[in-house]
Amino acid sequence: MNASRARSRLGAAVLLCSAALLSGCTGSGSGSGAKADATTTQAAVPAAANDLQDDYRKVIEDVLPSVVQIQAGNDLGSGVVYDGRGHVVTNAHVVGDGRTFRVTTANSEEELSARLVYSYPEQDLAVIKLDRSPDGLKAARFGDSAKVEVGQIVLAMGSPLGLSSSVTQGIVSATGRTVTESRSGGGTGATIGNMVQTSAAINPGNSGGALVNLDSEVIGIPTLAATDPGLGDSAAPGIGFAIPASMVRTIADQIIEDGRVTDSGRAALGITARTVVDAEYRAVGVDVVEVREDGAADRAGIRPDDIIVRLGDAEITTITSLTEALAAEKPGERTTVTYTRDGRERTVDVTLGEQ
Structure with a gap:
């Protein structure tokens, strides 16, 4: 059963409950009739729950065989079988060095032994390849990220805390999130756009595994969980993020075909820069240190020592804020860059390049 069918059956159960309540409020029908309605309603609710439970079991049966545990040195993570030739996609921070x-x-x-094909820390993705593909190795089916909707039921599969073949459940909480990884704890420091936010539990070891919909499609690769600085940077329960399937396919296909990433899909200005602070040590912009020849900034007339303060509608105060703003854009798109030069503020049109 697909997700829409599961939702429709649950909806039917809710409608039956509503009908029974409405009937009781209006006082229509005899006592025996009201009792029959209640019996029907009570029977429908467990039936709908059983249908959803059967959906879960089918998804797990379909997808879990495609989720593997990866041991990199003393660290454990997860991966997803990408094709029948033994390629496995995972996070760059799982494979490390x-x-x-x-x-x-x-x-x-x-x-099974495996070797690295290529790691792309800028998007926190990597592909490894099994030296020998065992019989029955099953590749996962990747879904269309454009069809992911808030409220969809999802399952996260992986090896949290070394507990292999674990499954957690939640919903898609949001889409289109831009998240910057911390370098502490083994992260790559990458800023990743268009991520899927989920309430399914994401714990250490889940990284590189599968976020799956009820159609048994991988819609994302679980990558990190939010942390709460107010709680000493401990994990914030129910706030996890996954790299969308479309980006996973884009990067993995290039790595498998070319041995590297040839088209990142990540927008860039073509500059080297640093954060600028004011007299009170507050971050106030990004100072351009170097401009790549014939890059986006160069073609727009941006020079070294210019201080970028805005990209499009986004205020720029730090390197991180600039990276996050660029992560929301695509190469070839036109936007504006506002910067100061010699104390004067200027705004120019820029056609973004590629990282």
């Missing part, structure tokens, strides 16, 4: 790995599939305790 490693070149060889031990991989355990969901249906076997045998450790």
Whole structure:
């Protein structure tokens, strides 16, 4: 059963409940008739719950065999079988600096050897390849990120805290999030746009696994959980993020075909820059240190020592805020850059390049 069918059956149960309540309020029908309605309603609710539970079981049966555990040195993470040739997609921060790995599939305790094909920390994605593909290796099916909607039920599959083949459940909480990873705790420091936010539990070891819809499609790669600075940077429960399937496919296909990323899809100005602070040590902009020849900034007339304060409608105060603003854009798009030069503020049109 697909997700829409599950929702429609739950909806039917709710409508039956509403009808029974309405009937009771109006006082229509005999006592025996009201009792029959109540019995029908009570039977419908467990039936709908059982249907949804069956959906969960089918999704797990379909997808979990495609989710693997990856051991990189002393660290554990997760990965998703990408094709029948033994390619596995995961996070760059899972593979770290490693070149060889031990991989355990969901249906076997045998450790398989694998090697790195390519790691792309800028998007926190990597592809490794099994030295030997075991019989029955099953590639996951990746969905269309454009069809992901807030409220969809999703399952997160991976090896949280080393507990292989674990599954958690939640919903899509938001789409289109731009998130910057912390470098502490092994993160790459990447700023990633268009991420899927989910309430499904994402814990250490889930990284690189699968966020799956009820059509048994991988819609994202769980990558990080939010932290709460007020609680000593401990994890904020129910706020996790996954790289969307469309970006995963774009990067993985290039790595498998070309051995590297040839078209990142990430917008860039073509500058080297640093954060500027004022006399009170508040971040107030981004100072251009170097301009790449014939890059987007160069073509727009931006020079070294210019201080960028706005990109489009986004206020720019730090390198991070500039990176996040660019993550929301695409190469080739036109926007404006506002900067100060010699104390005067200027605004120019810029056609964004590629990182």
